[in-house]
Amino acid sequence: MTAIRDDIHTVIEGRHDAILADFQALLRIPSISALPAHDPDTLRAADYVLGMLRAAKLEHVRLIETTGKPLLYADWLHAPGKPTVLLYAHYDVQPVDPRSEWDSDPFDPIIQDDYIIARGACDDKNNLTAIIHAAGALLAEGSLPVNVRFLIEGEEESGGEVIEEYVQSHPKELASDIVVIADGGIAGHDQPQLEYGCRGMVYVEILARGPKRDLHSGTYGGNAPNPLFALATIIAGLKKPDGTITIPGLSKTVRPPSEMEWANWRKQIPRFEEDMQADTGTALIGDPAQPPIMRAWAQPTMEVHGFVGGFQDDGSKTVIPAEAKVKVSLRLVPDQDPAKMLKLLQKRVAKLTPPGITSEVVNLGLGMPFFTDPTSPAFTASVRALEAEFDKEVWLSRAGGSVPIATTLQTVLKADTVMVGFGLESDGAHSPNEHTHLPTFFRGVRSFARMLRAFGEIDGGR
Amino acid sequence: MATKDTAPKKGSKTPPVAQKGTVHEHIDEHRKGYLADLVRFLKIPSISTLSAHKGDMDRAAAFVHEQLVEAGMQHVRQIDLGGPPLVVGEWLGAPGKPTILIYGHYDVQPVDPLHEWQTPPFEPDIRDGNIYARGATDDKGQVLAMILAVGAQMATAGSLPVNVRFLIEGEEEYGGASIERYVREHADEIPCDAVLIADTHMLAPGQPSIVYGVRGMLYTEIVARGAAHDLHSGTYGGVAPNPLHALALIIAGLKGADGHINIPGLYELAQPVTDEERGWWARQPGDPVARLAAEMGVDYFPGEQDYALPERMAARPTLEVHGFVGGFQQEGAKTVIPAEAKVKVSLRLVPDQTAENVLPLLQARVAELTPQGVQVTLHNIHGGLGMVLDVHNPYVAAASAALAEEFGRETVFLREGGSIPIAPLFASQLGAPVVFAGYGLADEGLHAPNEHFNLDNFYHGIHGTVRFLHHAAEVTK
Numbered sequence A: 001m002t003a004i005r006d007d008i009h010t011v012i013e014g015r016h017d018a019i020l021a022d023f024q025a026l027l028r029i030p031s032i033s034a035l036p037a038h039d040p041d042t043l044r045a046a047d048y049v050l051g052m053l054r055a056a057k058l059e060h061v062r063l064i065e066t067t068g069k070p071l072l073y074a075d076w077l078h079a080p081g082k083p084t085v086l087l088y089a090h091y092d093v094q095p096v097d098p099r100s101e102w103d104s105d106p107f108d109p110i111i112q113d114d115y116i117i118a119r120g121a122c123d124d125k126n127n128l129t130a131i132i133h134a135a136g137a138l139l140a141e142g143s144l145p146v147n148v149r150f151l152i153e154g155e156e157e158s159g160g161e162v163i164e165e166y167v168q169s170h171p172k173e174l175a176s177d178i179v180v181i182a183d184g185g186i187a188g189h190d191q192p193q194l195e196y197g198c199r200g201m202v203y204v205e206i207l208a209r210g211p212k213r214d215l216h217s218g219t220y221g222g223n224a225p226n227p228l229f230a231l232a233t234i235i236a237g238l239k240k241p242d243g244t245i246t247i248p249g250l251s252k253t254v255r256p257p258s259e260m261e262w263a264n265w266r267k268q269i270p271r272f273e274e275d276m277q278a279d280t281g282t283a284l285i286g287d288p289a290q291p292p293i294m295r296a297w298a299q300p301t302m303e304v305h306g307f308v309g310g311f312q313d314d315g316s317k318t319v320i321p322a323e324a325k326v327k328v329s330l331r332l333v334p335d336q337d338p339a340k341m342l343k344l345l346q347k348r349v350a351k352l353t354p355p356g357i358t359s360e361v362v363n364l365g366l367g368m369p370f371f372t373d374p375t376s377p378a379f380t381a382s383v384r385a386l387e388a389e390f391d392k393e394v395w396l397s398r399a400g401g402s403v404p405i406a407t408t409l410q411t412v413l414k415a416d417t418v419m420v421g422f423g424l425e426s427d428g429a430h431s432p433n434e435h436t437h438l439p440t441f442f443r444g445v446r447s448f449a450r451m452l453r454a455f456g457e458i459d460g461g462r
Numbered sequence B: 001m002a003t004k005d006t007a008p009k010k011g012s013k014t015p016p017v018a019q020k021g022t023v024h025e026h027i028d029e030h031r032k033g034y035l036a037d038l039v040r041f042l043k044i045p046s047i048s049t050l051s052a053h054k055g056d057m058d059r060a061a062a063f064v065h066e067q068l069v070e071a072g073m074q075h076v077r078q079i080d081l082g083g084p085p086l087v088v089g090e091w092l093g094a095p096g097k098p099t100i101l102i103y104g105h106y107d108v109q110p111v112d113p114l115h116e117w118q119t120p121p122f123e124p125d126i127r128d129g130n131i132y133a134r135g136a137t138d139d140k141g142q143v144l145a146m147i148l149a150v151g152a153q154m155a156t157a158g159s160l161p162v163n164v165r166f167l168i169e170g171e172e173e174y175g176g177a178s179i180e181r182y183v184r185e186h187a188d189e190i191p192c193d194a195v196l197i198a199d200t201h202m203l204a205p206g207q208p209s210i211v212y213g214v215r216g217m218l219y220t221e222i223v224a225r226g227a228a229h230d231l232h233s234g235t236y237g238g239v240a241p242n243p244l245h246a247l248a249l250i251i252a253g254l255k256g257a258d259g260h261i262n263i264p265g266l267y268e269l270a271q272p273v274t275d276e277e278r279g280w281w282a283r284q285p286g287d288p289v290a291r292l293a294a295e296m297g298v299d300y301f302p303g304e305q306d307y308a309l310p311e312r313m314a315a316r317p318t319l320e321v322h323g324f325v326g327g328f329q330q331e332g333a334k335t336v337i338p339a340e341a342k343v344k345v346s347l348r349l350v351p352d353q354t355a356e357n358v359l360p361l362l363q364a365r366v367a368e369l370t371p372q373g374v375q376v377t378l379h380n381i382h383g384g385l386g387m388v389l390d391v392h393n394p395y396v397a398a399a400s401a402a403l404a405e406e407f408g409r410e411t412v413f414l415r416e417g418g419s420i421p422i423a424p425l426f427a428s429q430l431g432a433p434v435v436f437a438g439y440g441l442a443d444e445g446l447h448a449p450n451e452h453f454n455l456d457n458f459y460h461g462i463h464g465t466v467r468f469l470h471h472a473a474e475v476t477k
Helices: A008-014 A014-028 A036-055 A125-140 A159-167 A227-238 A258-282 A292-297 A338-352 A376-390 A402-411 A438-456 B022-028 B029-042 B051-070 B137-155 B176-189 B243-254 B277-281 B288-296 B310-312 B355-369 B392-405 B421-432 B455-473
Strands: A059-064 A070-077 A084-090 A110-112 A113-117 A147-153 A178-181 A193-198 A202-211 A301-310 A325-332 A358-367 A395-399 A415-417 A435-437 B074-079 B087-093 B099-104 B126-128 B130-132 B163-171 B194-196 B208-214 B216-225 B319-327 B340-349 B376-384 B411-414 B434-437 B453-454
Touching: A008 A014, A008 A125, A008 A438, A014 A036, A014 A125, A014 A438, A036 A059, A036 A070, A036 A125, A084 A125, A084 A402, A084 A438, A110 B194, A110 B319, A113 A438, A125 A415, A147 A159, A159 A402, A178 A402, A178 A438, A193 A376, A193 B216, A202 A227, A202 A338, A202 B392, A227 A301, A227 A325, A227 A338, A258 A292, A258 A395, A292 A395, A292 A415, A292 B319, A301 B243, A301 B376, A325 A338, A325 B194, A325 B421, A338 A358, A358 B288, A358 B319, A376 A415, A376 A438, A395 B163, A402 A415, A415 B421, A435 A438, A435 B355, B022 B137, B029 B130, B029 B137, B029 B455, B051 B074, B051 B087, B051 B163, B087 B176, B099 B137, B099 B277, B099 B421, B130 B455, B137 B163, B137 B453, B137 B455, B176 B310, B176 B421, B208 B392, B216 B243, B216 B319, B216 B355, B243 B319, B243 B340, B243 B376, B277 B310, B288 B310, B310 B411, B355 B376, B392 B434, B392 B455, B434 B455, B453 B455
Parallel strands: A084 A147, A084 A178, A178 A415, A193 A395, B099 B163, B099 B194, B194 B434, B208 B411
Antiparallel strands: A059 A070, A070 A147, A110 A113, A113 A435, A193 A415, A202 A325, A202 A358, A301 A325, B074 B087, B087 B163, B126 B130, B130 B453, B208 B434, B216 B340, B216 B376, B319 B340
């Protein structure tokens, strides 16, 4: 495989100044969706992106009013017989606190060596800029190799409900064959990566009730059903010290990764474990029967997030609370069905509930795992595009977390879905001094252009 | 020497009627004023565990100070021990007679969960013959009754049949470290023949009860640390250590579903219960199971099924978990794996178990239960000694007679499940028997929302304390 220095390079390089100017202009707008004080800024960012879409000569450019931050839409549908590709990114950013830990103004992007430093630099204004300019550059040459739709949201960092609702209710308007979620990451500056799956979720609150009122542990200790103790025994009964989850039936529907996936993952193990250890600052723990990469990507987890009830202030209070709660989540992998897994969890909790305690498992949210076949035409086209750009075998990855919009777009549009992006884990998304490597950013622009071209080589469309 | 005002027959159910001109008539005539004093006392939110209430602690101390002065006590003063002041006063005008040290506390527990209170905790409300407020039964109602009793006796007779010293502290609910230090360092300045404590409860309404044993306590915080910082459970769930899960495993490992505490060596340190005690418990009036079920609002008592309920309630060690700190506790769903979490755990101990000899056992067991990837430290928040008193001493007999007289019913002997660490300290430092003559009821919401005190028992407490002083005066020194 040889690196291709081709027309894509020429076309994009000729536009570097304009691309960087748009990227910097976007970074200057503090579009923090979580803070109402910044609502005017998110609107300004939306407006700026609309201008970029128009400048790219995309059509039907419009702002979609919602109950939250507006969605942005544009398309170009003049490639009959070719697939339609929906490109997703977001224009909002995370808050900047702790502000004191920033070495420069988070909304005054500065360039140091090859890096640009600002909030949103790697999440997600880099990818947003890249997809628009990739399409714009190709379109400037005449036409696009595929049909495209852009769907850009403004509250990914603060909920993301409005885009979910919009996609659910507009499947025809958004009809596409391929979805590109331009909000992923890259493994290294010269190590391309594509994500084709992420875990689903069951989030519950387990409520335990004991005595009719709070009791004093001196008078009643030892004889009162203590809801906090009951919850501790339930949690201990759901997952063993070695990390093995003990919910009968839970693993029955877990689909193991294919030979092809596993062969690719094996190459990623040293990097994965090194990153995980650096991020957590500790040794990795969990079910010893599975290597960490398998546990994080292809196995369900059970985690406890917080206990509510009793006494939590400083000092000592000897109370046995009448009621207590614990927040617990499961991460799910294909082919685990969240509703069915919830039932298994409920059954197990009922069985683990000690006498004298009544328990209830309250569902706070279910999410389907997302998975696109990495051997599908859309995916292999993406692999070819990135290999051409990087001259390196692409890492095929799954994400341990949940990306609800990927699941929604995939299920509603029934489209092969690829997650891709050009920020590194170490670029500080959500942290102070967020930055992006500019050469990698421009590689991103070229990569998106190459992906559109590769999708155009796939036979058929709708 | 004072004479008994009334002498009901043993076992009589008829409460005594105060005779004219006696201290008891005086008490009955002053009920309204006593109640007003109690209301004023209960309005002060003297929560010693919360630093925001420091000013209220001073106000409560000033109230106690004023009451002691009004009761005719001498040398009333507030001693600064670093925290809420210790309020002391004395009357030593009965040479040759025993000296009774009267102890109580003016601080109260926190009020959370506030929303479960039917009326605000510091706006005393009287309904169904009870006064509702934080501190009503623990211990403001009871300590005030003792002060008022001494005051009534002084007001009617101009003197007391015995010498008294008051020691009223303000950090009982917080650990009581200061008064412990004070008693250790100043034992020779507060000599006494007996200690009277009204901070316990009666077995049932109308049933005079003397508590001869209290459990000790070891209150700890177990801190678990996992990753260097909080993590997202999606990316790291399944590979990162979770301190909350580690704590759940530790708690589940410390006590079995059968109520047995799995700390090797713990039970071996406990004094065996005597046959005499088991006899008292077996003969206790009423149905303890039904009574407890009603008080607690439960239909099942977990715990060691091989032991009778009264024994489990006061003569066996316990382990309870009081709260987990860390992670996400608000409404909704946040998928955090906290870097650090804590759990508050206490053990109630029976002599000869002490915080000192149990802590290393607990530490060893927690270390054994700690899963891979998590570092755990155990903090001793506070400890208190337990006590089992020799009931065959004359001051317990005096209290028993006084209570029997006041309630018209034979006094029963109990062990209390709770901890009153100051009592064992008094016993050891002052060499004096500690008499627990309490007027609270077990279902009065001690440490819980809607705490209250039965007003009849408030007045019984005043009368009963006067009776005790007279009976104690008959004890030959």
